[in-house]
Amino acid sequence: MRRRKTEQTEFVPFGPFTLPRTRRKKIATNKKAEFWRNIETKYPGLSNAVGCYVFAINTSKGTLPWYVGKTMKRPFARETWAPARISQYQDILRRRKRGTPLMFLAAKRSREGKFARPSERGQMDIDLLEGLLLESALLRNRKLRNPRGTRQLQSITMSGFINGKPGHPTIAAQRLAKTLGSA
Numbered sequence: 001m002r003r004r005k006t007e008q009t010e011f012v013p014f015g016p017f018t019l020p021r022t023r024r025k026k027i028a029t030n031k032k033a034e035f036w037r038n039i040e041t042k043y044p045g046l047s048n049a050v051g052c053y054v055f056a057i058n059t060s061k062g063t064l065p066w067y068v069g070k071t072m073k074r075p076f077a078r079e080t081w082a083p084a085r086i087s088q089y090q091d092i093l094r095r096r097k098r099g100t101p102l103m104f105l106a107a108k109r110s111r112e113g114k115f116a117r118p119s120e121r122g123q124m125d126i127d128l129l130e131g132l133l134l135e136s137a138l139l140r141n142r143k144l145r146n147p148r149g150t151r152q153l154q155s156i157t158m159s160g161f162i163n164g165k166p167g168h169p170t171i172a173a174q175r176l177a178k179t180l181g182s183a
Contacts, residue, residue, distance in 0.1 A: 009125040010109040011051055014043060016063070016102035019089070027089050027101065029081070036077050047077035049107040049115035052129050054137065055080075055089055057099035065137035066092045067145050070130040072123045076105055092145055106133070 017039060020031040036047045053076065055067040067088055071079035079085065080103060093101060108116035108126060116123075137144050169177070 011106045011129055012109060013104060013106050014039075014046060015104035016056065016058070017105075019101040019103055021101065025093060027086055027093070029086055032077075032081050035081075045115045046105065046107055048075040048117065049105075050075065050118050050123070051108040051116070051126060052106045052133055053080050054104040054106075054133060055085075055092070056102045056104065057092070057096055058102055059099040063102065064141050065144065066096075066141065068130060068133045068137050069146075070126050071118070072126050073118050073120060075118055076107070080105075088145060 017035070020028040020035055022028045040047055050071050050073075052068065052070045054065050055069075056063050056065045067085075069079065069085065074082075089101060106129060108123070110116045134144070134146060137146075
């Protein structure tokens with residue numbers, strides 16, 4: 001029996017883009033237009049695209065993800081700078097005294113190779129990518145600030161793979177982790 005060919009959805013990562021800050025270390029919301037104008041100069045159409053995004057903080061120890069989001073009905077420019085998102089970023093920055101706030105964007109491409117636009121219809125592929133990004137981000141930062149989607153991921157444990165208990169995983173757990181590329 002032959003397998004049907006699966007149609008692929010392409011997501012293209014962009015960034016990191018440094019978010020502008022005030023002297024008081026808050027996100028400079030008055031520089032939103034300038035932020036997106038700079039991105040549009042390099043990547044025309046990206047501000048109006050949809051997909052997933054990651055808010056992270058870069059320090060001397062590396063870059064750590066703090067929030068993973070998606071946008072399907074609104075473009076990146078509106079979703080990532082919405083008052084609720086800015087409030088979340090500000091809260092994270094308040095707790096993290098040092099570091100540079102960054103934004104990564106994973107834009108969905110249409111079949112024609114252009115950036116996918118906002119749509120009222122469900123876009124299951126964006127949901128799936130968000131789940132994968134959440135899983136990866138949680139492995140790097142247990143204090144991820146996503147209110148939904150992370151509680152279930154944190155409640156699952158599997159030795160050698162995700163949220164394993166302290167101690168040495170079994171040989172089977174080690175082999176499976178290696179097979180899946182997580183070891």
